[in-house]
Amino acid sequence: MAAHRKSLKHVTGRGLVYAVLIVSALLMALPFYWMVSSALKMEPFIFASPPQWLPDPLIWDNFIAVFTRIPFPRYLLNSVLVAVIVTVSHVFFDTLAGYAFAKFRFPGRDTIFFLLLLGLMVPFQVNLIPIYKIMSSLGWVDSYMGLIAPQLTSVFGIFLMRQFMRSIPDELLDAARIDGCNELGVFFRVVAPLALPGIATLIIFTFMGVWNDFLWPRLILSSNELYTLPLGLAQMQMRNTSNWGEVMAGTTVTALPMVIVFLLMQRQFISGMTEGAVKA
Amino acid sequence: MSSLSVPAFIRGIRKHGLAYLFIAVPVLAAIIFLLIPMVTSFWWSFNEYNGIQPPRFVGLDNYVKLITGDKIFRHALKNTTFFVFFGMLIGPTLGLLTALLLNQKVRFQALFRTAYFLPVMTSLVVVATIWRMLYNRNGLLNIGLAALGLKPIGWLSDPQWAMMSIVIASVWQGFGFEMVIFLAALQNIPKELYDAAAIDGADGRRKFWYITLPALRPVLFFVYVIGIIESYQVFDQVFVMTSGGPVYSTTTLVYYLYSRFIDLRLGYASAIAYVLFIILIIFSLIQWRFFMEKD
DSSP states (O other), X not given: OHHHHHHHHXXXXXXXXXXXXXXXXXXXXXXXXXXXXXXXXXXXXXXOSSOOSSOSSXXXXXXXXXXXXXOHHHHHHHHHHHHHHHHXXXXXXXXXXXXXXXXXXXXXXXXXXXXXXXXXXXXXXHHHHHHHHHHHHTTOTTSHHHHHGGGSSOHHHHHHHHHHHHTSOHHHHHHHHHTTOOHHHIIIIIIHHHTHXXXXXXXXXXXXXXXXXXXXXXXXXXXGGGOOHHHHHHHHHHHOSSOHHHHHHHHHHHHHHHHHHHHHTHHXXXXXXXXXXXXX | OTTSOHHHHHHHHHHTHHHHHHHHHHHHHHIIIIIHHHXXXXXXXXXXXXXXXXXXEOTTHHHHIIIIIOHHHHHHHHHHHHHHHHHHHHHHHHHHHHHHHHTTTOTTHHHHHXXXXXXXXXXXXXXXXHHHHHTSXXXXXXXXXXXXXXXXXXXXXXXXXXXXXHHHHHHHHHHHHHHHHHHHHHHHSOHHHHHHHHHTTOOHHHHIIIIIHHHHHHHHHHHHHHHHHHHHXXXXXXXXXXXXXXXXXXXXXXXXXXXXXXXXXXXXXXHHHHHHHHHHHHHHHHHHHHHHHTO
16 A cells, blocks of 8 residues: 555656656747747737737748848858858867877976966956957958957867866877877877867867857957858847847747757767866 | 076977977967957056057046946946846756756656757857847737736836846756756766665655765856856847846946947946956855865
8 A cells, every 4th residue: 555655656756757847848949939930920920919829821031031131141151161260270279289288298388378277267358358459450350350360279178178188198199109100190190089079079169159159259340241140140130120020030040050060969069068067 | 487598498499399389379379369468458447548549547547437436337237246146046956956857767858958958059149039029018928928817027128127037038048058067967976875875764855965966066166157257248148138228227247348348448348347357256266165165
């Protein structure tokens, strides 16, 4: 009898867990659903009461407008270009520097590393205005160069890579050297493959950061044709707040690439994000 | 490095050339984009500077004005603190609760995790835009309130509500990150600890207080440090949803810094940036002490 009651309690407990999980998952998804469905609605129905749960009639005009009248393809191209260049540059420079700080002994190593870490503590907003002045004296305001140049390497990336490289045993590197590998060979054949999970984490953080970045692009860019997706989306709202269908189509287009990348590489994303936190 | 003689330094370069080559570009970039700007803006914060005429030294004037005479700055400080406090109160709690639920060997765990995590992947501009529509006077939320027989709320137009509305949208965006980290940490706790506690007759609540929570402490530290530092820099949502209004009720520190920058009051903006920096340092120190003492 007691056992029976216990299992009954257990079953209702499980049911409650699932109920809470399902309801909250639906609540989490609702804003996304509302974004897409509003983008497919005719303007007068977007704020209809009672709400129109399924678009009727379902129209594609808003997406067509976003791809023709508003230069979203251009924004998308800019976003991809900037994110790819910055990410490749991070992988190259941060990995090499992280390796040097982790595995080489050279005069000034610890002093230089300490100074870099000092820089890491400073919030970006503190450096914003002087960086802007540097860009303006180089004539790079409102250009790809101005947008990209200040973010080609990062202290955070170097720090991350150094932590990963330190766990690679020195004996492995020495063995490769004895086998006749030169230093570049040691790096590319031994170190880089072993540091791959770290590199994946670096790629994810960098790509996401650049893709979603807003404050710096907002300051440095003023020409519409250089805008990245978040900038284009913000700009669009300042121009026409009346046409919510188009704004939501633009929002969908802005959100979609990252969502697709995430769904395809979910495991890497989540392990990449938790790696640093749980290990540290 | 200063203790080295010049010939030794040159010999060093030759011997360690590869290492210096590897760090050359990032170190140069850090000097140009981190160290020099950090010192420059510190200097500017003691100047009146509009970016065109040369800076004019005014001593502590900018700071004195900020702290004693600037009502908007006081709003910004209050609003940002409100955002950090409620965001950090709700976000990690929600993240921990969902992680605990998901950790109970539920089916479709990956699917639920995806649902909670997806907003983390979307940019704040996207999130702010969606919620601006939900918060519309005739939007879904007010329709929902009407269905419950409640009066509509001016989510973004009522100064009493606007900052809280930004908190809600931001928590929706961010707590999945905390959840994923808590979940990974929960799965790292050795099962034997719980088995041993069960033998000693501990119930669920005791297991949580004496095993789970202590095991999560390093991760809690990480989540709060990162969370507070990031929250103090809130900008994108404010820019898109309210532009700092109504009547400065959502002007945050970075938004205020931004608008002073736009007005070309660069010295003043630099002072705001340094106040922000000092706040972040104080928080980091407090957290450091709080979490290290107990270890």
